Ligand SMILES: [Mg+2]
């Protein structure tokens with residue numbers, strides 16, 4: 001049975017590069033977007049289980065001067081179209097263009113939104129009236145898992161993108177994800193089965 005909730009619905013916070021789409025290193029063009037195996041299936045299942053799907057992505061390539069924000073928008077527009085065509089509705093899409101050592105002055109700063117800082121998730125919770133306590137985060141980097149730990153929500157590490165490297169480097173027990181898997185489809189199965197148990 002699902003617990004009654006005074007606030008909104010739970011979300012799955014999804015990293016973009018290396019989790020939803022292939023990690024290519026500072027991806028900047030729509031034609032580079034390639035969904036990872038199991039991504040469509042996984043997102044469809046999470047949606048059916050009642051989760052809002054929210055993408056949270058560090059895009060320091062903007063601060064580093066590799067591409068402008070308009071390139072991020074073009075990539076996101078394409079990605080959303082791809083997903084919509086498969087019946088997947090992304091409830092929110094957030095990115096951080098900053099970096100403390102960026103070369104573009106406008107974006108060079110320590111900010112509250114670059115993961116593992118919680119700014120993007122906090123903004124999403126406010127914008128979309130989400131129930132953070134029942135939410136989950138999925139990503140391929142330590143910063144994704146650390147963000148989940150800070151927020152005290154469930155964390156899933158996918159072994160795509162930098163995932164294998166991330167797992168190798170994780171030594172501290174408290175930094176470890178709640179679940180590790182190979183694809184977003186497996187992540188969704190675990191999350192939905194955990195939801196049933198709550
Ligand atoms: Mg990633």
Ligand SMILES: [Zn+2]
Nearest residue numbers: 096098111113
């Ligand atoms: Zn930022």
